[in-house]
Amino acid sequence: MPRTIAVNTWVWTSPLTDATLEPLARKAAEMGYQALELPLENVGDWDPQRTRDVLDERGLGAIVVGAMGPQRSLLARAGDVDATQSYLRSCIAAATAVGSAVVAGPFYAPTGVTWRMSREEREDAVQELRENLRPVADAAAAAGITVAIEPLNRYETSVLNTVEQSLDALAPLLGAGVGLALDTYHLNIEEKRPAAAIRAAGASIAHVQVCGSDRGAVGDDHTDWPEILRALDDAGYQGPLALESFTGENATIAVAASVWRPLAPSQDELASRSIRALRELGA
Numbered sequence: 001m002p003r004t005i006a007v008n009t010w011v012w013t014s015p016l017t018d019a020t021l022e023p024l025a026r027k028a029a030e031m032g033y034q035a036l037e038l039p040l041e042n043v044g045d046w047d048p049q050r051t052r053d054v055l056d057e058r059g060l061g062a063i064v065v066g067a068m069g070p071q072r073s074l075l076a077r078a079g080d081v082d083a084t085q086s087y088l089r090s091c092i093a094a095a096t097a098v099g100s101a102v103v104a105g106p107f108y109a110p111t112g113v114t115w116r117m118s119r120e121e122r123e124d125a126v127q128e129l130r131e132n133l134r135p136v137a138d139a140a141a142a143a144g145i146t147v148a149i150e151p152l153n154r155y156e157t158s159v160l161n162t163v164e165q166s167l168d169a170l171a172p173l174l175g176a177g178v179g180l181a182l183d184t185y186h187l188n189i190e191e192k193r194p195a196a197a198i199r200a201a202g203a204s205i206a207h208v209q210v211c212g213s214d215r216g217a218v219g220d221d222h223t224d225w226p227e228i229l230r231a232l233d234d235a236g237y238q239g240p241l242a243l244e245s246f247t248g249e250n251a252t253i254a255v256a257a258s259v260w261r262p263l264a265p266s267q268d269e270l271a272s273r274s275i276r277a278l279r280e281l282g283a
Contacts, residue, residue, distance in 0.1 A: 008037035035061030048097030066105035141177030148181035179206025195231035216263035219277025
Protein backbone atom coordinates (compact mmCIF):
# COMPACT_ATOMS: atom_id res chain seq x y z
CA MET A 1 0.00 0.00 0.00
CA PRO A 2 1.46 3.42 -0.92
CA ARG A 3 2.70 5.52 1.97
CA THR A 4 1.36 8.94 2.87
CA ILE A 5 3.58 11.60 1.28
CA ALA A 6 3.89 14.83 3.26
CA VAL A 7 5.68 18.12 2.71
CA ASN A 8 7.14 20.51 5.26
CA THR A 9 6.00 24.11 4.95
CA TRP A 10 9.67 25.12 5.40
CA VAL A 11 10.00 24.29 1.70
CA TRP A 12 8.28 27.64 1.09
CA THR A 13 8.31 29.79 4.22
CA SER A 14 9.41 30.33 7.81
CA PRO A 15 7.80 30.71 10.24
CA LEU A 16 4.51 29.04 9.42
CA THR A 17 1.62 31.30 10.50
CA ASP A 18 -2.16 31.33 10.31
CA ALA A 19 -1.85 33.72 7.37
CA THR A 20 0.42 31.45 5.31
CA LEU A 21 -1.17 28.11 6.20
CA GLU A 22 -4.22 28.14 3.92
CA PRO A 23 -2.44 28.98 0.64
CA LEU A 24 0.29 26.43 1.39
CA ALA A 25 -2.26 23.75 2.27
CA ARG A 26 -4.05 24.43 -1.03
CA LYS A 27 -0.77 24.30 -2.99
CA ALA A 28 0.37 21.06 -1.34
CA ALA A 29 -2.98 19.33 -1.91
CA GLU A 30 -3.02 20.37 -5.57
CA MET A 31 0.44 18.83 -6.00
CA GLY A 32 -0.83 15.55 -4.58
CA TYR A 33 0.60 15.70 -1.07
CA GLN A 34 -1.53 14.05 1.57
CA ALA A 35 -0.19 15.71 4.72
CA LEU A 36 1.68 18.79 5.91
CA GLU A 37 4.61 18.89 8.27
CA LEU A 38 3.83 21.83 10.53
CA PRO A 39 6.86 23.50 12.15
CA LEU A 40 5.99 25.15 15.45
CA GLU A 41 8.84 27.63 15.66
CA ASN A 42 7.19 29.68 18.38
CA VAL A 43 4.10 28.83 20.38
CA GLY A 44 1.25 30.91 18.99
CA ASP A 45 2.57 31.20 15.42
CA TRP A 46 -0.44 29.18 14.28
CA ASP A 47 -3.67 28.18 15.99
CA PRO A 48 -4.00 24.39 16.28
CA GLN A 49 -7.79 24.22 15.98
CA ARG A 50 -7.90 26.56 13.00
CA THR A 51 -5.07 24.56 11.44
CA ARG A 52 -7.04 21.34 11.87
CA ASP A 53 -10.03 22.94 10.16
CA VAL A 54 -7.93 24.18 7.23
CA LEU A 55 -6.31 20.77 6.75
CA ASP A 56 -9.63 18.96 7.00
CA GLU A 57 -11.01 21.16 4.22
CA ARG A 58 -8.19 19.96 1.97
CA GLY A 59 -8.19 16.34 3.15
CA LEU A 60 -4.66 16.69 4.54
CA GLY A 61 -3.09 14.99 7.53
CA ALA A 62 -0.81 16.75 10.00
CA ILE A 63 2.67 16.12 11.39
CA VAL A 64 4.05 18.50 14.02
CA VAL A 65 7.78 19.24 13.97
CA GLY A 66 9.72 21.29 16.47
CA ALA A 67 12.41 23.89 15.91
CA MET A 68 15.42 23.96 18.20
CA GLY A 69 16.39 27.60 18.03
CA PRO A 70 18.75 29.43 20.41
CA GLN A 71 18.48 28.34 24.05
CA ARG A 72 16.22 25.39 23.27
CA SER A 73 18.02 22.43 24.77
CA LEU A 74 17.57 19.48 27.09
CA LEU A 75 21.23 19.87 28.01
CA ALA A 76 21.87 22.71 30.47
CA ARG A 77 25.17 23.74 28.91
CA ALA A 78 23.39 24.64 25.66
CA GLY A 79 20.18 26.30 26.80
CA ASP A 80 17.19 26.56 29.13
CA VAL A 81 15.99 23.05 30.01
CA ASP A 82 12.80 24.10 31.81
CA ALA A 83 11.71 26.37 28.97
CA THR A 84 12.50 23.63 26.44
CA GLN A 85 10.42 21.07 28.32
CA SER A 86 7.56 23.58 28.40
CA TYR A 87 7.94 24.19 24.66
CA LEU A 88 7.86 20.46 23.93
CA ARG A 89 4.72 20.06 26.01
CA SER A 90 3.17 22.81 23.86
CA CYS A 91 4.22 20.85 20.76
CA ILE A 92 2.52 17.75 22.19
CA ALA A 93 -0.64 19.72 22.85
CA ALA A 94 -0.58 21.09 19.30
CA ALA A 95 -0.08 17.57 17.93
CA THR A 96 -3.08 16.34 19.88
CA ALA A 97 -5.22 19.18 18.52
CA VAL A 98 -4.28 18.69 14.86
CA GLY A 99 -4.24 14.89 14.94
CA SER A 100 -0.51 14.33 14.57
CA ALA A 101 0.79 11.02 15.88
CA VAL A 102 4.29 12.38 16.37
CA VAL A 103 6.27 15.46 17.34
CA ALA A 104 9.55 15.23 15.46
CA GLY A 105 12.83 17.08 15.77
CA PRO A 106 16.36 17.16 17.23
CA PHE A 107 15.16 17.70 20.78
CA TYR A 108 18.45 17.82 22.65
CA ALA A 109 20.34 21.02 21.71
CA PRO A 110 20.00 24.09 19.48
CA THR A 111 20.55 23.31 15.82
CA GLY A 112 23.93 24.60 14.73
CA VAL A 113 25.46 24.63 18.22
CA THR A 114 28.42 22.25 18.51
CA TRP A 115 31.17 21.55 21.03
CA ARG A 116 33.81 18.93 21.73
CA MET A 117 33.17 16.21 24.31
CA SER A 118 35.43 13.65 25.92
CA ARG A 119 34.04 10.14 26.40
CA GLU A 120 33.19 10.97 30.00
CA GLU A 121 31.52 14.24 29.03
CA ARG A 122 29.46 12.45 26.39
CA GLU A 123 28.35 9.85 28.93
CA ASP A 124 27.26 12.66 31.25
CA ALA A 125 25.40 14.39 28.40
CA VAL A 126 23.55 11.19 27.55
CA GLN A 127 22.51 10.72 31.16
CA GLU A 128 21.32 14.33 31.39
CA LEU A 129 19.39 13.97 28.14
CA ARG A 130 17.64 10.87 29.42
CA GLU A 131 16.69 12.56 32.67
CA ASN A 132 15.38 15.73 31.04
CA LEU A 133 13.57 13.94 28.22
CA ARG A 134 11.78 11.52 30.53
CA PRO A 135 9.04 13.89 31.78
CA VAL A 136 8.39 14.98 28.19
CA ALA A 137 8.20 11.33 27.11
CA ASP A 138 5.73 10.63 29.90
CA ALA A 139 3.55 13.54 28.80
CA ALA A 140 3.69 12.34 25.19
CA ALA A 141 2.81 8.76 26.10
CA ALA A 142 -0.14 9.97 28.18
CA ALA A 143 -1.40 11.88 25.14
CA GLY A 144 -0.84 8.98 22.74
CA ILE A 145 1.90 10.93 20.96
CA THR A 146 5.46 9.84 20.10
CA VAL A 147 8.33 12.30 20.46
CA ALA A 148 10.53 11.35 17.49
CA ILE A 149 14.15 12.32 18.16
CA GLU A 150 16.16 13.19 15.07
CA PRO A 151 19.93 12.67 14.80
CA LEU A 152 21.58 15.47 12.81
CA ASN A 153 24.82 15.66 10.89
CA ARG A 154 28.08 16.67 12.57
CA TYR A 155 27.89 20.26 11.30
CA GLU A 156 24.54 20.88 13.01
CA THR A 157 25.07 19.09 16.33
CA SER A 158 27.68 17.20 18.32
CA VAL A 159 25.15 15.31 20.45
CA LEU A 160 23.42 12.67 18.26
CA ASN A 161 24.73 12.12 14.73
CA THR A 162 24.02 8.46 13.96
CA VAL A 163 21.33 5.85 14.44
CA GLU A 164 23.69 3.81 16.60
CA GLN A 165 24.37 6.77 18.92
CA SER A 166 20.68 7.54 19.12
CA LEU A 167 19.61 3.99 19.91
CA ASP A 168 22.21 3.83 22.67
CA ALA A 169 21.39 7.23 24.16
CA LEU A 170 17.62 6.75 24.10
CA ALA A 171 17.53 3.04 24.95
CA PRO A 172 15.80 3.39 28.34
CA LEU A 173 13.08 5.58 26.81
CA LEU A 174 12.37 3.99 23.44
CA GLY A 175 8.86 2.65 23.15
CA ALA A 176 5.76 4.41 24.38
CA GLY A 177 6.39 8.14 24.05
CA VAL A 178 9.81 8.11 22.31
CA GLY A 179 11.06 6.98 18.91
CA LEU A 180 13.48 8.05 16.19
CA ALA A 181 12.96 10.50 13.34
CA LEU A 182 15.26 9.67 10.44
CA ASP A 183 16.18 12.16 7.73
CA THR A 184 17.77 10.86 4.53
CA TYR A 185 19.91 14.01 4.26
CA HIS A 186 21.62 13.35 7.59
CA LEU A 187 21.81 9.60 6.94
CA ASN A 188 23.67 10.35 3.70
CA ILE A 189 26.31 12.35 5.59
CA GLU A 190 26.78 10.30 8.75
CA GLU A 191 25.98 6.67 8.01
CA LYS A 192 28.42 4.38 6.21
CA ARG A 193 25.42 2.50 4.80
CA PRO A 194 22.15 4.42 5.20
CA ALA A 195 19.97 1.43 4.39
CA ALA A 196 21.72 -0.65 7.05
CA ALA A 197 21.18 2.14 9.58
CA ILE A 198 17.48 2.19 8.75
CA ARG A 199 17.24 -1.55 9.26
CA ALA A 200 19.11 -1.23 12.57
CA ALA A 201 16.63 1.41 13.75
CA GLY A 202 13.81 -1.03 13.03
CA ALA A 203 10.72 -0.66 15.16
CA SER A 204 12.12 2.49 16.80
CA ILE A 205 11.46 4.53 13.65
CA ALA A 206 8.57 6.88 14.36
CA HIS A 207 8.94 9.30 11.45
CA VAL A 208 10.93 9.66 8.22
CA GLN A 209 11.92 12.81 6.33
CA VAL A 210 13.25 12.70 2.78
CA CYS A 211 15.02 14.98 0.33
CA GLY A 212 17.85 14.80 -2.18
CA SER A 213 21.39 14.30 -0.94
CA ASP A 214 21.97 18.03 -1.58
CA ARG A 215 18.79 19.02 0.34
CA GLY A 216 17.06 19.44 -3.00
CA ALA A 217 14.46 17.37 -4.81
CA VAL A 218 14.10 13.63 -4.33
CA GLY A 219 15.31 11.74 -7.38
CA ASP A 220 17.76 14.34 -8.69
CA ASP A 221 20.54 12.98 -6.49
CA HIS A 222 22.81 9.98 -5.90
CA THR A 223 20.66 8.44 -3.14
CA ASP A 224 19.77 4.80 -3.81
CA TRP A 225 16.07 5.40 -3.33
CA PRO A 226 14.89 1.86 -4.15
CA GLU A 227 17.23 0.51 -1.46
CA ILE A 228 16.08 3.14 1.04
CA LEU A 229 12.46 2.13 0.46
CA ARG A 230 13.32 -1.57 0.74
CA ALA A 231 15.11 -0.86 4.04
CA LEU A 232 12.05 0.97 5.38
CA ASP A 233 9.91 -2.01 4.43
CA ASP A 234 12.37 -4.36 6.15
CA ALA A 235 12.28 -2.15 9.25
CA GLY A 236 8.50 -2.41 9.27
CA TYR A 237 8.00 1.32 8.83
CA GLN A 238 4.77 2.15 7.00
CA GLY A 239 4.37 5.73 8.19
CA PRO A 240 4.60 8.95 6.18
CA LEU A 241 7.52 10.09 4.07
CA ALA A 242 7.84 13.85 4.52
CA LEU A 243 9.78 16.09 2.16
CA GLU A 244 11.88 18.51 4.19
CA SER A 245 13.83 21.19 2.42
CA PHE A 246 14.25 24.92 2.94
CA THR A 247 14.13 28.25 1.23
CA GLY A 248 17.28 30.32 1.56
CA GLU A 249 15.20 33.49 1.81
CA ASN A 250 14.68 33.12 5.56
CA ALA A 251 17.76 34.10 7.54
CA THR A 252 17.18 31.77 10.50
CA ILE A 253 16.51 28.63 8.49
CA ALA A 254 19.12 29.37 5.83
CA VAL A 255 21.87 29.68 8.43
CA ALA A 256 20.75 26.67 10.49
CA ALA A 257 20.55 24.42 7.43
CA SER A 258 23.38 26.09 5.46
CA VAL A 259 21.19 26.79 2.45
CA TRP A 260 23.36 29.21 0.51
CA ARG A 261 22.04 28.66 -3.02
CA PRO A 262 18.79 27.74 -4.75
CA LEU A 263 18.22 23.99 -4.66
CA ALA A 264 15.84 23.99 -7.63
CA PRO A 265 14.60 26.52 -10.20
CA SER A 266 11.75 27.24 -7.76
CA GLN A 267 10.47 25.88 -4.47
CA ASP A 268 7.28 24.75 -6.21
CA GLU A 269 9.36 22.75 -8.67
CA LEU A 270 11.39 21.20 -5.85
CA ALA A 271 8.17 20.01 -4.21
CA SER A 272 6.45 18.84 -7.40
CA ARG A 273 9.52 16.95 -8.67
CA SER A 274 9.92 15.23 -5.31
CA ILE A 275 6.41 13.85 -5.05
CA ARG A 276 6.49 12.75 -8.66
CA ALA A 277 9.76 10.88 -8.06
CA LEU A 278 8.48 9.25 -4.90
CA ARG A 279 5.32 8.01 -6.59
CA GLU A 280 7.32 6.71 -9.58
CA LEU A 281 9.46 4.80 -7.08
CA GLY A 282 6.32 3.22 -5.67
CA ALA A 283 6.65 4.90 -2.25
